[in-house]
Amino acid sequence: MTRLLRLTSCREFLPVLSVSLLALFTGLALLGASAWLVASAALMPPLYTLALGITTVRACGIGRAVFRYGERYLSHRMAFRILTEIRLALYDQAAEKLPLRSGPARQGEFLHDLLTGADELRDFYVRALLPILAITTITLITAWLLSQILGIAALLLPALCLLRLLLSCLGRPAEEKKRRTLDAAYRSALLDISSGADELIRAGGSPAKRRLAQPAQALLQGDLRLAYGDARRDTGANLLDTLILMILLGLLIHCVTQNTLSGIDLCVWFLILQTLIAEIRTLPEAVRQGRRSLAAAIRLPSKKSLLAIPTTEKPGKSAAVPATGSGKNILPLLSVQDLSFSYRAGQDLLHGLSFTVEPGQHTAIIGASGSGKTTLAQLLLGVWPPDQGELLLQGQPYRCLAPAALRHAIAALPQGSILFSASIRENFVRYRPGLSEEAMLAALADAQLLPVINQLPQGIDTPLGENASGLSGGQRNRLLTALAIAGPEPLILLDEPTCGLDPEMIDALMSHLFARVRQTGQTLLVITHERNLLREFSQVIELRQ
Numbered sequence: 001m002t003r004l005l006r007l008t009s010c011r012e013f014l015p016v017l018s019v020s021l022l023a024l025f026t027g028l029a030l031l032g033a034s035a036w037l038v039a040s041a042a043l044m045p046p047l048y049t050l051a052l053g054i055t056t057v058r059a060c061g062i063g064r065a066v067f068r069y070g071e072r073y074l075s076h077r078m079a080f081r082i083l084t085e086i087r088l089a090l091y092d093q094a095a096e097k098l099p100l101r102s103g104p105a106r107q108g109e110f111l112h113d114l115l116t117g118a119d120e121l122r123d124f125y126v127r128a129l130l131p132i133l134a135i136t137t138i139t140l141i142t143a144w145l146l147s148q149i150l151g152i153a154a155l156l157l158p159a160l161c162l163l164r165l166l167l168s169c170l171g172r173p174a175e176e177k178k179r180r181t182l183d184a185a186y187r188s189a190l191l192d193i194s195s196g197a198d199e200l201i202r203a204g205g206s207p208a209k210r211r212l213a214q215p216a217q218a219l220l221q222g223d224l225r226l227a228y229g230d231a232r233r234d235t236g237a238n239l240l241d242t243l244i245l246m247i248l249l250g251l252l253i254h255c256v257t258q259n260t261l262s263g264i265d266l267c268v269w270f271l272i273l274q275t276l277i278a279e280i281r282t283l284p285e286a287v288r289q290g291r292r293s294l295a296a297a298i299r300l301p302s303k304k305s306l307l308a309i310p311t312t313e314k315p316g317k318s319a320a321v322p323a324t325g326s327g328k329n330i331l332p333l334l335s336v337q338d339l340s341f342s343y344r345a346g347q348d349l350l351h352g353l354s355f356t357v358e359p360g361q362h363t364a365i366i367g368a369s370g371s372g373k374t375t376l377a378q379l380l381l382g383v384w385p386p387d388q389g390e391l392l393l394q395g396q397p398y399r400c401l402a403p404a405a406l407r408h409a410i411a412a413l414p415q416g417s418i419l420f421s422a423s424i425r426e427n428f429v430r431y432r433p434g435l436s437e438e439a440m441l442a443a444l445a446d447a448q449l450l451p452v453i454n455q456l457p458q459g460i461d462t463p464l465g466e467n468a469s470g471l472s473g474g475q476r477n478r479l480l481t482a483l484a485i486a487g488p489e490p491l492i493l494l495d496e497p498t499c500g501l502d503p504e505m506i507d508a509l510m511s512h513l514f515a516r517v518r519q520t521g522q523t524l525l526v527i528t529h530e531r532n533l534l535r536e537f538s539q540v541i542e543l544r545q
Helices: 010-041 047-097 104-167 172-195 197-203 206-257 263-280 283-299 303-307 373-380 403-409 424-431 437-446 450-455 473-485 503-520 531-536
Strands: 334-341 350-357 363-367 388-393 410-412 491-495 523-527 539-543
Touching: 010 047, 010 104, 010 263, 047 104, 104 206, 104 263, 104 283, 172 206, 206 263, 206 283, 334 373, 350 373, 350 388, 350 539, 363 373, 363 531, 373 491, 373 523, 388 403, 403 410, 410 473, 424 437, 424 473, 437 450, 437 473, 437 503, 473 491, 473 503, 503 523, 503 531
Parallel strands: 363 523, 363 539, 410 491, 491 523
Antiparallel strands: 334 350, 334 388
16 A cells, blocks of 8 residues: 555645545535525526526536546546556566566466556556545535434435445455456466467467467456456445435435425435435445555565575575776686576576686587576576576676676677567667667678678668568577677677578688687677587586486
């Protein structure tokens, strides 16, 4: 709740609440004045005696329209400001957290929370807190005025309001939890199928459609159960509303028979009570919105809780701050100490791995398929934290570094990284903002892409198609290599840069890469399956299953 209340300030919310109260009050006053005018006119009094009623009706009608418009304007301006801030914050979190190591199932839940959470938090003030406060306040004022006529019986109105709030909470939490689980399952299935969309187009998508239909049908049934439950509760509450209205109306009629209330006043109170109870009937939806907003605020978890998996790891000791000598860094560029990692608890993919990379110590990482090469690259880039062990960059533990520090120290675009469709130049502008054209062409030359560019219709400005579909697999890998080596980062991590290349092109590419890093003083860390290249590296790390 504290998180929800921090979304705005009292200075912003109080004007919205005030205008909402005035809109609700003028709406009740409009119907009350209209009832007085119609009932009085039925007695055919002199016309001038109705002038005040006519003026009041007009004033209340204009006031209601003005205040209602003001409420809409102020509340929606506040809501969309909140939505903008929430979405920007959530997208920043998503950029740091995805992909989740727990796989598509957990990502389905995360996407559900991300996509629905922002809207639920946006609507907390406008569709939950504001209606509840405004209706409750007007109900209390009306009950106080009615108590001048009916005494303690007027407490039926606030009692009804309270009962409406309580009844709308019954049975909902368990149903909402089930519905969220079903929605997460559907999104997980959709995410899984969409990742293989191209393969399904070629192989036929009927089995995938049938698999997706099952969670979709379950989600639909969950929505129906939730709607039926709400309908049953609302029907019972509506009967209670009618009962209380009839009780209050009967008491007012009794006052008329006792000559303590006029027939005109009876008409006024009848319309006011009927209108107020109609407003009270909107409270259940406001409460439901409040519950959804509160659940969204609770479900949007911290980065730590998203990334954590069960482990028996004991807290490690903090690494020492790097020492410095006479302007020289005496610590390794990269250090991996007793590293262990698994996607599922108890199934270690990497276990007890240790190595260091000194400046200028070009290193190759090899291993059979499934040995954890790409996973190690993700760990080195800080995508996931290790289960055990420590990763250090120039002596500083990864857990003590900001994401920007890693980006400025390690250049990498692993296989499968997204390439933008506009052109090669556009990809450099996006990934390497501020890079000069001379540096761009030099990186492309070292990646052996200039002959390819010279054959393109518009050269470096030729549209590449969605995710660079206009390039072959080998050309795509070389563009990723060019983007990685174009910057000043001291460590360059390349993931299978020679994949899809013929032996002659492999030799040319690697010779240019080594020549480049010797000139720039950068260090290469290359994941490769080309064992004939290993003689070029100062250090070779082999991962075994």
